[in-house]
Amino acid sequence: MQQIADGASVAGILVIVALGLSIIFGVMKVINMAHGELIMIGAYTTYVVYTLNDLPFYVGMLAAFVVAAIVGFLMETLVIKRLYGRPLETLLATWGISIILQQVIRMIFGPDGKTVISPLADKLEIGQIVIPHFRLFIILFAIGLLIATTFILFKTKFGTQFRTVAQNREMSECLGINTSRIDTYTFAFGAGLAGVAGAVLAPLKTVSPTMGLSYLVDAFMTVVLGGVGSLAGTALGSGVIGETSQLLTTISGETGAKILVFLLIILVIRFKPEGLFRMERR
Amino acid sequence: MQTKRLGIEGSIGGLILVFLAAFPFLASDFRVELMGKFIVFIIFALALDLVWGYTGLLSLGHAVFFGLGGYMLALSYVLQQGVPTFMTRFGINEIPVFLKPLLSTPVAFLLGMLLPALLAAIIGFFIFRSSVSGVYFSIITLALAQLFELLVINLQAYTGGFNGLMGLPRFPVFGEPLELTTYYYLVLIVAVGVYLLTRWLTGSHFGKTVKAVRENENRIRFFSYNPASYKIFIFTISGFLSGLAGMLYVPINGFISPQDIGIGMSTLLVVWLAIGGRGTLMGAVIGALILNWLSDLLSEQYPEIWQLLIGSIIVLIVLFLPDGIYGSLLKWWNGRVLSKQQNQGTVPQMGNLEAGS
Numbered sequence: 001m002q003q004i005a006d007g008a009s010v011a012g013i014l015v016i017v018a019l020g021l022s023i024i025f026g027v028m029k030v031i032n033m034a035h036g037e038l039i040m041i042g043a044y045t046t047y048v049v050y051t052l053n054d055l056p057f058y059v060g061m062l063a064a065f066v067v068a069a070i071v072g073f074l075m076e077t078l079v080i081k082r083l084y085g086r087p088l089e090t091l092l093a094t095w096g097i098s099i100i101l102q103q104v105i106r107m108i109f110g111p112d113g114k115t116v117i118s119p120l121a122d123k124l125e126i127g128q129i130v131i132p133h134f135r136l137f138i139i140l141f142a143i144g145l146l147i148a149t150t151f152i153l154f155k156t157k158f159g160t161q162f163r164t165v166a167q168n169r170e171m172s173e174c175l176g177i178n179t180s181r182i183d184t185y186t187f188a189f190g191a192g193l194a195g196v197a198g199a200v201l202a203p204l205k206t207v208s209p210t211m212g213l214s215y216l217v218d219a220f221m222t223v224v225l226g227g228v229g230s231l232a233g234t235a236l237g238s239g240v241i242g243e244t245s246q247l248l249t250t251i252s253g254e255t256g257a258k259i260l261v262f263l264l265i266i267l268v269i270r271f272k273p274e275g276l277f278r279m280e281r282r
Numbered sequence: 283m284q285t286k287r288l289g290i291e292g293s294i295g296g297l298i299l300v301f302l303a304a305f306p307f308l309a310s311d312f313r314v315e316l317m318g319k320f321i322v323f324i325i326f327a328l329a330l331d332l333v334w335g336y337t338g339l340l341s342l343g344h345a346v347f348f349g350l351g352g353y354m355l356a357l358s359y360v361l362q363q364g365v366p367t368f369m370t371r372f373g374i375n376e377i378p379v380f381l382k383p384l385l386s387t388p389v390a391f392l393l394g395m396l397l398p399a400l401l402a403a404i405i406g407f408f409i410f411r412s413s414v415s416g417v418y419f420s421i422i423t424l425a426l427a428q429l430f431e432l433l434v435i436n437l438q439a440y441t442g443g444f445n446g447l448m449g450l451p452r453f454p455v456f457g458e459p460l461e462l463t464t465y466y467y468l469v470l471i472v473a474v475g476v477y478l479l480t481r482w483l484t485g486s487h488f489g490k491t492v493k494a495v496r497e498n499e500n501r502i503r504f505f506s507y508n509p510a511s512y513k514i515f516i517f518t519i520s521g522f523l524s525g526l527a528g529m530l531y532v533p534i535n536g537f538i539s540p541q542d543i544g545i546g547m548s549t550l551l552v553v554w555l556a557i558g559g560r561g562t563l564m565g566a567v568i569g570a571l572i573l574n575w576l577s578d579l580l581s582e583q584y585p586e587i588w589q590l591l592i593g594s595i596i597v598l599i600v601l602f603l604p605d606g607i608y609g610s611l612l613k614w615w616n617g618r619v620l621s622k623q624q625n626q627g628t629v630p631q632m633g634n635l636e637a638g639s
Binding site (some may be wrong): 029031036068080082083086087088089091092093095096097098100102103104106213214217220223224253255258259260265266267269270271 | 338340405408409411412416417418420421422424425428429432433436457544549552553556586589590592593594596597600601604605
């Protein structure tokens with residue numbers, strides 16, 4: 001039971017980390033290698049707002065969203081827009097950007113890790129199971145984020161246009177949708193989600209310039225397993241990876257679990273190349 | 283047209299070869315050792331060029347094959363000196379049975395090429411058979427690199443963990459380690475051999491089919507070729523050559539550590555190729571040489587500027603020179619030849635020119 005509870009919080013982290021990536025990947029077919037760095041920027045923003053300036057934690061989260069979204073907006077308009085339709089080139093360019101972002105942060109804050117103290121220090125105990133409040137918050141926050149994103153994608157004008165572009169870009173252009181503007185908004189939105197992820201993760205791990213890389217790989221694995229551009233897929237992918245890796249960790253250790261999960265993912269895409277959930281395309 | 287192109291490639295290649303061959307006479311031992319390392323990186327870059335440049339599959343985990351080869355040879359050297367301290371620290375006082383084969387250098391050498399090739403074949407089989415798009419391939423290989431680095435660090439009792447394997451001799455074929463210059467020339471000869479091999483492979487019927495797979499996979503399928511087996515084959519060859527590069531790296535570097543086999547190294551390799559120009563072979567040579575030389579020049583004195591610089595170079599090259607240095611040079615040269623022929627009224631058919639570029 002403890003394992004399942006821990007697995008749920010790992011899954012929650014994965015949802016938060018992978019959501020922005022999945023949205024950007026789904027609509028723009030852009031592999032954003034700087035996703036991890038956007039998470040890192042969100043974490044540093046929280047560090048500045050919450051730890052250094054003693055403002056409430058949710059202000060830090062908001063600030064993280066805004067700062068990361070602005071960085072994402074700049075990235076899209078300055079670089080990615082010019083590389084549309086060349087996924088491998090975009091991958092390289094965003095990787096170059098990730099190196100620049102890492103170095104800029106390192107020059108501002110220094111190479112050492114920073115600590116952000118958890119805003120919720122208590123633990124919840126139900127019989128044998130112990131869940132720190134902050135982990136519970138992560139699980140609830142992940143669910144809330146999924147609901148909010150679903151609402152945005154299905155109930156707003158931006159969401160409708162977003163889904164139209166994701167399904168058929170040429171046709172939506174014919175219908176007079178400014179796809180280039182949707183791309184920019186999508187990227188900024190996805191980047192903002194990465195920033196929020198950074199804010200939420202900051203109290204769990206050390207905040208350092210190189211913290212993004214491991215999250216990047218985790219997020220990609222989640223998106224690949226769940227299926228590109230599908231919110232349900234992201235949720236399911238996170239659930240499967242979170243629970244499996246947590247259960248396997250008790251059996252075969254952390255590295256063993258990572259290897260087994262990786263093999264599982266390779267097996268899944270061998271037989272279901274589009275992931276567990278396939279988005280309809282017209 | 284074909285001869286003209288070989289002309290520019292031949293002259294640049296010749297210049298580089300003369301420079302590399304004369305280098306030990308001009309520079310200190312320290313510099314020769316560095317240059318030897320760069321030549322190893324050329325071999326490594328050529329291996330990736332087969333996969334990325336010619337097949338259009340961007341592997342972000344090629345250092346895994348490099349590292350697998352390197353670790354085989356390094357482990358063999360270490361074991362030959364007796365049970366290493368990192369093993370005894372974990373209570374292993376005898377060499378485990380599954381490592382016994384590595385006691386023989388030739389066996390280790392063979393394994394160092396065959397294991398990476400086998401790993402590449404297995405990964406290729408799983409990925410390419412299931413019509414997964416190129417982007418997924420990049421992600422999977424990226425994850426593989428991270429995983430492999432983690433694995434080597436964690437299997438401390440067998441790999442030396444985070445510190446890696448140190449104190450490795452320079453290729454003691456007949457008991458005595460080779461002289462630095464001798465080893466340098468050995469590496470250079472292998473590099474020239476690998477270059478010729480890849481040149482032959484990409485110029486052959488096989489290489490042309492592979493290029494066609496890159497350009498339009500479906501059309502190739504309609505011609506009753508099976509693109510998957512071509513991709514698996516070329517990925518396997520690339521793994522093999524990367525393993526070879528990894529093994530040549532160990533004696534000249536003197537040690538190997540998890541940093542040489544993970545995401546960092548894999549992505550660096552991609553940058554060399556992107557900047558040199560992919561799909562040309564010579565671009566791999568130029569990229570590996572220039573980037574490593576620059577990195578050596580700048581990274582030690584100005585590590586901060588170097589990081590910013592390399593990030594900006596990547597972005598700028600992708601935006602403004604998508605063919606890389608050599609690719610752009612080649613395009614410019616071909617354009618010049620074309621306009622000259624137009625003036626003389628001997629315009630070649632477009633088809634010929636495309637085939638040449």
